[in-house]
Amino acid sequence: xxxxxxxxxxxxxxxxxxxxxxxxxxxxxxxxxxxxVNADVLLRETAALFEARHGCSVIxxxxxxxxxxxxxxxxxxxxxxxxxxxITAMGD
Amino acid sequence: xxxxxxxxxxxxxxxxxxxxxxxxxxxDGLPVVPPEAGRVAAMLAFEGRPPETVIAEHPATGLRLxxxxxxxxxxxxxxxxxxLPVLVAAFEAMNEPDFNFHGSCASTGGSAPLLIVxxxxxxxxxxxxxxxxxxxxxxxxxxxxxxxxxxLLNVFKMIPGISDKSTQGHPGKFSFCIGERADRSPWPRxxxxxxxxxxxxxxxxxxxxxxxxxxxxxxxxxxMLCDSFADGMANYGCISKGETVLVVSPEHAKIxxxxxWSREQTQAYLFERARRTVGQLQAIxxxxxxxxxxxxxxxxxxxxxxxxxLTPDDILIVVGGGDAGGHSAFIPxxxxxxxxxxxxxxxxVCLDC
Numbered sequence: 201x202x203x204x205x206x207x208x209x210x211x212x213x214x215x216x217x218x219x220x221x222x223x224x225x226x227x228x229x230x231x232x233x234x235x236x237v238n239a240d241v242l243l244r245e246t247a248a249l250f251e252a253r254h255g256c257s258v259i260x261x262x263x264x265x266x267x268x269x270x271x272x273x274x275x276x277x278x279x280x281x282x283x284x285x286x287i288t289a290m291g292d
Numbered sequence: 293x294x295x296x297x298x299x300x301x302x303x304x305x306x307x308x309x310x311x312x313x314x315x316x317x318x319x320d321g322l323p324v325v326p327p328e329a330g331r332v333a334a335m336l337a338f339e340g341r342p343p344e345t346v347i348a349e350h351p352a353t354g355l356r357l358x359x360x361x362x363x364x365x366x367x368x369x370x371x372x373x374x375x376l377p378v379l380v381a382a383f384e385a386m387n388e389p390d391f392n393f394h395g396s397c398a399s400t401g402g403s404a405p406l407l408i409v410x411x412x413x414x415x416x417x418x419x420x421x422x423x424x425x426x427x428x429x430x431x432x433x434x435x436x437x438x439x440x441x442x443x444l445l446n447v448f449k450m451i452p453g454i455s456d457k458s459t460q461g462h463p464g465k466f467s468f469c470i471g472e473r474a475d476r477s478p479w480p481r482x483x484x485x486x487x488x489x490x491x492x493x494x495x496x497x498x499x500x501x502x503x504x505x506x507x508x509x510x511x512x513x514x515x516m517l518c519d520s521f522a523d524g525m526a527n528y529g530c531i532s533k534g535e536t537v538l539v540v541s542p543e544h545a546k547i548x549x550x551x552x553w554s555r556e557q558t559q560a561y562l563f564e565r566a567r568r569t570v571g572q573l574q575a576i577x578x579x580x581x582x583x584x585x586x587x588x589x590x591x592x593x594x595x596x597x598x599x600x601x602l603t604p605d606d607i608l609i610v611v612g613g614g615d616a617g618g619h620s621a622f623i624p625x626x627x628x629x630x631x632x633x634x635x636x637x638x639x640x641v642c643l644d645c
Contacts (some may be wrong), residue, residue: 201302201303201304201305201306201309201326201328202299202300202301202302202328202329203299203300203302203312203313203326203327203328203329204297204299204327204328204329204332204360204361204363204364204367204447205297205298205299205300205308205327205361205364206297206318206327206361206364206365206368206442206443206447207298207318207361207446207447208297208355208356208357208358208361208446208447209478221642237580244478259633264320266392266395266629266630267395267629267631268392268394268395268396268399268627268631269351269389269631270351270352271393271395
C-alpha cells in the first residue's frame with residue numbers, strides 16, 4: 201500500500217541572520233510596537249537603557265495594526281532604512 | 293499525475309496503516325483513514341487544477357498547502373471526494389490576509405475556523421443544517437471540519453503546545469462545520485446576501501471561540517428575543533470589538549421573521565443593545581483607552597458605551613438547528629481586538645478567472 205504524505209511542502213525561502221553590529225555606541229534604534237497594551241511602555245523603557253548606556257538615539261516608534269499578524273514588508277523595509285537595529289516586543 | 297508529495301510504502305494491512313499514521317504524528321488524536329494513493333487520486337478528481345497547486349501559504353514560515361496535501365488530509369479525515377471543493381474554498385478564504393489564520397490558530401485565545409456552508413451544496417453534499425447542528429452524527433459536517441484541522445496540524449504545523457498555544461481550546465478544534473438552514477430562514481441565504489450568482493454555493497470561514505448557548509423559551513417578540521441575544525453577545529467574558537456569528541434556531545427565527553424584521557434590521561437592533569458602558573468595562577479591567585479610541589476612529593460609538601463590534605454588519609446572522617427548542621448560539625470571535633475577520637468564497641467556481 202502506498203500512502204501520500206499529508207505534510208505538504210515548504211517554499212524555498214532562504215533566511216539568514218543579519219551581520220552583528222560592530223558596536224552599539226551611537227547606534228540608531230528602531231522600535232516596532234505590536235500594539236498590545238503596555239508594549240509601548242516596555243519598548244520605551246528598554247530603549248532608554250540603550251540611550252543611557254550607549255548613547256543610542258531612537259527614531260519614531262512604528263506600530264503594527266494587528267499584534268498577531270506579520271508586520272507589512274514596507275514597514276520593515278522603512279525601519280531597516282532608518283535604524284541600525286530594531287527592538288520589538290509585546291506587552292500585555 | 294504531476295505529484296510532489298512524498299510517498300510511503302507500507303504493508304497491505306489497513307489496521308497496520310492506521311497505526312503507521314499514528315506513528316508518523318499525522319492524527320488529531322483519533323484514528324484516521326490512511327491516505328492511500330488511490331483514494332487521494334479519487335479526491336483530486338474533484339479539483340480541476342494540478343495537484344501541486346498552492347492554495348494557502350503560511351506567511352511566517354512559508355509552509356504551503358497544495359491541493360494534493362489537502363486531498364490527503366481530507367482522505368484521512370474520512371471525507372468523500374465530492375467534499376474537496378468545500379475545503380479548497382475554505383482554505384482560499386483562510387488565506388486572505390484579513391483572516392490571519394496564523395494568529396487565530398496560534399493564539400492563547402484558542403479559536404477554531406468555523407465553516408458555514410450556504411446554498412445548494414448543503415443538500416448536495418448532505419451537510420447537516422438541522423437537529424444537533426454542532427453535534428455528531430453527520431459525515432459531511434464531521435469530516436469536512438476535521439479535514440481543516442488535520443491540514444492545520446500536518447501542513448501548517450499548528451501543533452498544540454508548540455505553535456498552537458491555546459490556553460484551553462474548545463471542542464470545535466476537532467471539527468467545526470455547519471450548513472445554513474434555508475428552509476426555515478426568513479432571510480435570503482448567505483450565498484445570496486454575498487451576491488454570488490444563482491446556484492453558486494459559498495463557504496464562510498470565521499475564527500470562532502467557544503460556543504455560547506442562547507436559551508429563551510419564553511420570548512414571543514423579536515425585541516424580547518434579541519434583548520436576550522444581545523445580553524449574551526455583550527457578556528463580560530466575551531465583549532470585544534470583534535465580529536459575531538449568531539446561529540438562530542428555527543423557533544427563534546420564526547418569531548423574528550413573523551414580525552417582518554429583515555436581517556439588517558435585526559443586526560441593527562442587536563448592535564445597538566450589545567454594549568457595555570466604559571465604567572462597567574473599567575470595573576472589570578477590560579477597558580483600554582487606546583484600543584477603544586482606535587476603534588472609534590473606525591466607527592465605534594462614543595466613550596459612554598462600547599458596543600460589541602464596530603458596526604451592525606459585524607454581526608453575521610444565519611439560521612440553523614432543529615425544529616424544536618428555543619436554543620440559538622452565539623459564537624464569539626477570536627481576539628480582543630479585530631485580529632481576524634471572516635472571509636467567504638464561492639465553492640467549486642472561480643468568479644474572477
